[in-house]
Amino acid sequence: MSTVRIAIVGLGRLGRRHAANLQQTHGAQLLAACSPVAEERDWAATALPGVALYADYAEVLANPDVDAVFLVTPTSLHAEQIIAALKAGKHVFCEKPLALNVEDCLAVEAEAARHPQLKVMIGFVRRFDASYRDAAAKLAAGSVGRPYLLRSQTCDRNDESGFFVRFSASSGGIFMDCSIHDIDLARWLLGNPQPKRVWATGTNALHPALAEHQDVDNGVAMCEFEGGQLACFYASRTQAHGHETLTEIFASEGRLSVGANPRANRVEISDAHGVRNECVQDFYQRFADAFVTEAQVFVDTIRDNRPSPVTLADAREATRIGLAITQAFRSGEAVSL
Ligand code: NAI
Structure with a gap:
């Protein structure tokens, strides 16, 4: 296939970014965009000239010119939308997490198995970040020996608008929404x-309304793996200084860390307050390049007929661990997997 004709589905916080990236992706044509929300389609009419606009996902799937869908919709819709796309003969990119329960993940895997010619890729964007890729290559080469502990955090800047309180209704909560990235990294x-056993706890430091969704604005979790490896996860919605994704891997002959200073750029300010740097403000600023790479990899996977680099089994395992952590948090008990 020389050009992959893509429909973006979902034009919210992240969908708009993906739409802009897809317009720059080599070998791709952004053919259509879909949102049930009229203002979002109005935005697309201006921002995405020449792109066909749809209010109804079923109509996107009925368009024979669409080769692939790019799903950036609420997590609670992912599984059913992927299955519908596969039945319609479309390749699928879908944002993380794959689904909010293991049964839905398995249903997607079963449908994908019926269409081996179609690609399905789940958007674990950190796998396409240059620094994480370098860390993975160093670990694979054994340059710091045998890794035994991963400590990883996804911490967002405090957002007083309450966006993520509303978002919590469909996101699956802080562990499924944020820590899922760290789980996939682990x-x-x-x-x-x-995975063998998990435990989790959390607190609402600034946003008590999250309790209505059995959610918290700061959560910590631990995971033991068979063979003795360990992972510690921290997710937060309340950082004062910006967005801070940080991962440390402790190994027998050294330690790798990615993002220890979430610097916005290489400028350092020295003045009467000391020496400091500005930091990235949100996940998109931190991972902008990785999102571009991710879209290119998806298109290349289709064009070159290569296996998807992030498998449905990877995404199902992340959901399984994320759910066990959520269950541990809600029950107060350790959960065995
Ligand atoms: P959002 O709420 O801003 O956007 C959701 C979009 O889906 C909206 O445009 C909405 O109109 C649309 N939508 C709702 N129902 C629909 C339907 N039936 N058919 C078509 N479109 C529909 O949410 P956001 O933040 O953009 O998140 C979307 C997904 O992206 C979530 O699964 C989230 O987990 C994931 N995400 C991933 C990130 C990453 O780092 N990889 C970061 C942020 C979000």
């Missing part, structure tokens, strides 16, 4: 170990 960077 599996990837520790060599796909089998």
Whole structure:
């Protein structure tokens, strides 16, 4: 296939970014955009000239010119939308997490198995970040020895608008929404170990309304793997200084850390307050390049007929661990997997 004709589905916080990236992706044509929200389609009419606009996802799937869908919709819709796309003969990119329960993940895997010619890729964007890729290559080369502990955090700047309180209704909560990235990193960077047991707790430091969704604005979790490897996760919605994704991998002959200073750029300010740098303000600023790479990899995977670099099994495992952590948090008990 020389050009992959893509429909973006979902034009919210992240969908708009993906739409802009897809317009720059080599070998791709952004053919259509879909949102049930009229203002979002109005935005697209201006921002995405020449792109066909749809209010109804079923109509996108009925368009024979669409080769692939790019799903950036609420997590609670992912599984059913992926399955519908596969049935319609479309390749699928879908944002993380794959689904909010394991049964839905398995249903997607079963449908994908019926269409081996179609690609499905889940958007674990950190796997396409240059620094994480370098860390993964160093671990694979054994340059710091045998990794035994991963400590990883996804911490957002405090957003007083309450966006993520509303978002919590469909996101699955802080562990499924934020820590899912760190869970995927743990599996990837520790060599796909089998999870054994998890425990979690959390607190609402600034946003008590989250309790209505059994959610918190700060959560911590621990995961033990078969073979003795460990992972510690921290997710937060309340940082004062900006967005801070940080991962440390402790190994027998050294330690790798990615993002220890979430610097916005290489400028350092020295003045009467000391020496400091500005930091990235949100996940998109931190991972902008990785999102561009991710879109290119998806298109290349289709054009070159290569296996998807992030498998549905990877995404199902992340959901399984994220759910066990959520269950541990809600019950106050350790959960065995
Ligand atoms: P959002 O709420 O801003 O946007 C959701 C979009 O889906 C809206 O445009 C909405 O109109 C649309 N939508 C709702 N129902 C629909 C339907 N039936 N058919 C078509 N479109 C529909 O949410 P946001 O923040 O953009 O998140 C979307 C997804 O992206 C979530 O799964 C989230 O987990 C994921 N995400 C991933 C990130 C990453 O780092 N990889 C970061 C932020 C979000």
